[in-house]
Amino acid sequence: MSATSLQADQVKQFAVALGFDLCGITTADIAAQSDYYRKWLEKEHHGEMQWLARDPLRRSDPRMVLYGARSVICVALNYYHPRSDHPGRGRIASYALGRDYHLLFEEKLAAFREWLTQQAGGQHKVYVDTGPLLEKSLAARAGITWQAKSTINIHPKFGTWLFLGEILTTLELSPDRPANDHCGTCSRCIDACPTQAITAPYQLDARRCIAYLTLELKGSIPLELRPLIGDKIYGCDDCLEVCPWNRFAKTSRETTLAPTEATNRDLRDYLSLTREQFKNLFSESPILRIKRRGFLRNVCVALGNIGTADDLPALHRLHNDEEPLIREHAAWAIEQIEKRLTPKDKHSIFPFFPNFADS
Ligand code: SF4
Ligand code: SF4
Structure with missing residues (x-):
């Protein structure tokens, strides 16, 4: 044809x-x-x-x-x-x-x-x-x-x-002309990337990209990259948000793509999700793809970076999770938060164990 x-x-x-x-x-x-x-x-x-x-x-x-x-x-x-x-x-x-x-x-x-x-x-x-x-x-x-x-x-x-x-x-249709590149001398996306995943203009080392680390990587997130992930729990928009061409962005006509309540919760609330609850919450979301184990792994990394003493009880519960990947990342998050605790925080968490609180 x-x-x-x-x-x-x-x-x-x-x-x-x-x-x-x-x-x-x-x-x-x-x-x-x-x-x-x-x-x-x-x-x-x-x-x-x-x-x-x-x-x-x-x-x-x-x-x-x-x-x-x-x-x-x-x-x-x-x-x-x-x-x-x-x-x-x-x-x-x-x-x-x-x-x-x-x-x-x-x-x-x-x-x-x-x-x-x-x-x-x-x-x-x-x-x-x-x-x-x-x-x-x-x-x-x-x-x-x-x-x-x-x-x-x-x-x-x-x-x-x-x-x-x-x-x-198989239909032969009249082709269009290729698009021109309008990046010019700009390099904002390269400078903004927290993991230096854009190794040069037009070159991406996916292994360092937060989108890869939080979506595609199935196992443990490399220790040296975890702090660079910050508060991101699914993908990364850093190189997009800085792009000057986004000043012309318009709101999508597709209302189903608008943020939902499921994607706007406190990190701590996600920690208690069972497998069933996770599936129900994200039944029509792309997040379903990484399953509970991948999602909670990511949430633990974010809490390790930005969490506070208030997150520790939920992380300790997760430390006994049936999934080894989640247990390992919960342990890492606990360690990171504990490193940031002030003496006052420690006393409020462990009021009856002053020696431990002072450690
Ligand atoms: S998505 Fe994030 S980590 Fe990946 S290249 Fe862009 S800024 Fe870097
Ligand atoms: S920030 Fe946007 S315009 Fe600037 S180099 Fe990156 S992609 Fe091109």
Whole structure:
């Protein structure tokens, strides 16, 4: 299948009707960043994300994902909602404060695929960031965003707060021009990164990135990186928040992406969640993905960094948790908080054991 009477403009109009904020089209040729990607894997900057290392050639070439693919329709959705952070609550990346965007994208992209089939036949495959595609590179080539020094994609009118999705299709659609890079001499994101994960412009060592450490890493968080994580318990927005292009950010039309009560609780309150309660609380949230063990591990790290004597009883209870990973991180948090206690704090916690309090 190749030639189609369907025009690129009709495709873009339908994308807008579905609620996407941006839509661009590129050819299904090999992604421009395939060399960089191969070298990135060789340096093992992907850490434990083994699926990224699986079949890199296929990931770089959309035609190996969908035989006969001619075009890639790239879409983006603005997820920005103003947020209010409170001391002691821990920070969750903005994209994860509301409903899981995968659910939202899957619904919209399924409708898009059906429409394309009805309009022009052909074969189509839809993807949201979990697919085997270099989606940031494709979105840049489709002209909807540029891939910035932070490695995040940016649009001049929406800033950095964008979800990306793709439709591979055997239809031949008129491609757009690639986006221009507007980072210029700016380096704010590089300077703002607390773990120096952006090792140079356009270079990310994922193993140091807080998004990787709090979401992708399954085991223990390296001791030397824990203090740098601060109060973050799921992802990190530091390199996004400083980007000057975000001064143009607009509130998303998707109300389901707005922060929910589940993501706005005191850190201490999360410590008592059972597995069942965790599943219920985050049933429609991307946080569900890291399971209770990953989430409480992260909460313990944040409390180790910002917690107070008031958090110690709940952390001590968690120190007996059935999950060894949680026990280890709770012990670390207790140790960190105890190091910060003043003599007055110690006396208020251990009033009947003055010698211990003085230790
Ligand atoms: S998400 Fe955070 S840790 Fe990762 S590169 Fe950006 S600022 Fe650094
Ligand atoms: S902070 Fe500056 S360098 Fe970084 S992505 Fe934004 S514009 Fe580009």
